[in-house]
Amino acid sequence: MSFQALGFLWLLPLAGLPVLIHLLNRRRRQRVEFPSLMFLRSSTRRRLRRFRILQALLLALRVLTVILLTLAFARPVWRGFASPGEGLRYIILIDNSYSMQYRRAGGKALDIAKEAASAVAGALDGQFAVGVFSNRLSEFLPFTGDSSEVLRAVERVELSAYPASYASALEDLREILEDEPGPHRVIIFSDLNRAGFRAGDYDADGDTEFLLVEVSEGRENIWIEDLSVSEAFAGVPSEFEAEIMPEDGKTPVHLVIEGRQRHYMEHPGGGVLRFSYTFDSPGLYGGWLKMQEDTKQNRIRMDSVRYFAVNVRPRVRVLIVDGTPGYTLMEGQSFFAARALAPGTYRTFAGPVVVSLRDFKRMDIDDYDVVLMLDAEPDMEIARKLSAYSSAGGGVGFFAGENTLENPSLVESLMPLELDPSRVKRDISGRFEASGAFVEVFHGEGAEDRADFARVLPARPTVEAEEVLSVGGTPLLWVYSPGRDIRGNTAFFASTANLLWGDFALKGTYPAFIHELVRFLARPSEIPVKTLKAGDEISSEPGQELAAETETGVIPVTAPVASVPGIYRTVDTLTAVNVDTSKGGSGLEPARSSDIDEFFSGADVSQVSYTENLIPVLLRYLAGEERSGVFLMAAFIALACEEVLRKIISGRESAA
Amino acid sequence: MSFNFDAALLKKLSSMTLRARYVAEGTLSGLHKSPLRGSSLEFAQHRQYVPGDELKHLDWKVYGRSDRFYIKQYQEETNLRCYSAVDTSASMGYSSNGVSKLEYASYLAAALTYLLVQQNDSAGLITYRDSIDRFIPPRSFRAHMQYVMDNLEDLRAQGRTDILSVASEIGRRIKKRSLLIIFSDLYENPGELVKAFKYFPYLRNDLIVFHILDPEELHLNQRGDVDYVDMETGEALRTVPEVIRKEYLSQMKAFLEDIEKGLRAHKVDYYRISTDTPLDAALSTFIEGRKRLLL
Structure with a gap:
């Protein structure tokens, strides 16, 4: 005073x-x-x-x-923040994080920030520098006494797609100001979201005074926190799951794929929205899920859109080779496998074809993505055929049985494991003897999913094979994934799916097991899709111009950084880029005074809270008031x- | 024609005798009869005989005429012994209007003495503080009256009072069937006071108490911050009269009521007089009161 x-x-x-x-x-x-x-x-x-x-x-x-x-x-x-002092220099920092898109009657938070910053620059005497920050200090105009230059710099500030991090921005500022003589007075125009202060620590120096100007008051918002799409196959419904926040929101959403609205849903509320969509044909698809804009609660547009990229593949063709085709249900291992993959008229991602071992030897198998060998008695011809097929990237799965033991080396040539026939006990008729040691229980999700395995083929894996399933200490399933450029994936299941070896085929977990196994063995998509968050680097050819397909149109992006949320089509991939809602902004939780105090840890910090008359209040605060x-x-x-x-x-x- | 027998005015008169005469004669013009009644030479009235009356007082002439017994009553004129007991402790020296309580008591005592001697009654004087200072037995001749007046004029307020012990001493020294008039501000515990005074009527003494108070004591009109000093003990008290007035007056009122009630209950004639009351009015009140009492 x-x-x-x-x-x-x-x-x-x-x-x-x-x-x-x-x-x-x-x-x-x-x-x-x-x-x-x-x-x-x-x-x-x-x-x-x-x-x-x-x-x-x-x-x-x-x-x-x-x-x-x-x-x-x-x-x-x-005493005003701008009370006269020797060689006073001001730094205007404008937060352009995406939460500054928050709309209210007075305009966007960023517009208010720019207006207030311009008013300050016009009202005060002294030298000004202007910085723009979100997760980093992205732009900086060095100190100048030319107010028109300052005003132009303020006017140029645009919204970014990044969440704010005050720590990173102020550290960047400190580096810039390292050689600049102090003292400095930093005026930060921001919505002062709590997440921004919690994104990192900052050691304030005593030579700098801070004035925080809150440019937004509202904390009402709805947004899409996450969107996931299941592996997509043409003609098969793909499952979408979106997490809508806050959980009690019931805003309608639109599904847009390749620029065309495909779905309009009244969100029933409850946080998670699940729906399915069937892609008719294979290919790369980009799109977005977007919340209705004209609702009061949808204050930030950027976080109410979620982009996705999906590679829709043809159905997986599965060749089931039955080594012991039988006539009874007890012996029907191929029956169970085929039914599990394609149950009746329900269309799944896989199309199984069952053949005998004899037919298998005669047919061309290159059109198939996966070959399942169900207790097939191997010979060298089959081994060569499978080896060539695997080398070309095809996936091969073995289901063990008595025939498998006839020529263990066949499996061993494709899977890095050793079968151990010496441990197999046989009965008087030479059949595989049921042994208590091999009777184990396969635990599913519920008690009804218990499966009793009467016979399990003992095997010793090498280090490369990964044991992914065992029952009561007895290994049951190994998988091997040497790399698609070397060989396709292989798997070895140490039992089989007929009822003589166990009742696994009758259990509810069996179809899911087979589906998972086939997905593992199937050839991968040659064109991968990616999901990034804004600010990540995107792979592109040197000199390639990047463009983001957004809900508002195509926006060119010059840098190799995906700075704008949208769909990016590059040479070798399709990428969806979204704002990082996990780093705050969307939740719009206001920073508490304790957060601010802790963050600045004893530095001279003052704050002007948001009001309808922010600019006059701010100017009075700066100049002091009688x-x-x-x-x-x-x-x-x-x-x-x-x-x-x-x-x-x-x-x-x-x-x- | 009425006179203002203001105490302050009387103070200007040169001698106590003159003051007494001035008050008494002015007051008693037309009131020649003694307010005190007993056996007397002068016939007063008849009343019907009741068993127990002395036969020597029977009016035989009336009996002869009417065949009824009547007793003759006489007006006593000269044979009253009166003691004026004046409190001369330091508190009696207080004055807020030019006349101290002691002066006022002296004038009153002098006027009564004058009145009594004029009617051929005997008047004496007792002055006391924590014990009796002077004891002048009652006499009815004029030279004695002058002696009493001189003593009254000579009174000085000083020392502490202890009326409780003094009362018993007075009781021992005065003759029976006497009139005792006490002039005091009575700053004692009312209960104790009544206890000390109630024995006088039992001893066939007639007791009259003049409770002399200064107007300031009754109204506490002092203003501003005051250091009050107790005139008897020298003890000091810092206070603001405006603030405590209500409480003070309420306590004072209770004190006065307790004393009056207690004394009257024991047939003590009690008169509360403020020193701003004109002396003739005080005296008239007293005489009228006595007359009513004796009727």
């Missing part, structure tokens, strides 16, 4: 006047002889103490009144209190 009429402060000792008068009155106390103190003493004991307190209060009020009046005449001015009125008002209040108190005291006297 400073004073415009300092001379009046010399009158402050007048505040002692009431005390002086009081003391003089005390000295002028009369000495009176009285016949008896009999009643005076007891009356005094009862009444005088309260009177003395009231009198002291009255005296204090009188002193206070004099002080307040003197201060009011001295025309006090609250507060004579406040002191006058306080003096009048003190006078009124004094009058009331005096009436109370005199009321007692008159009552007496």
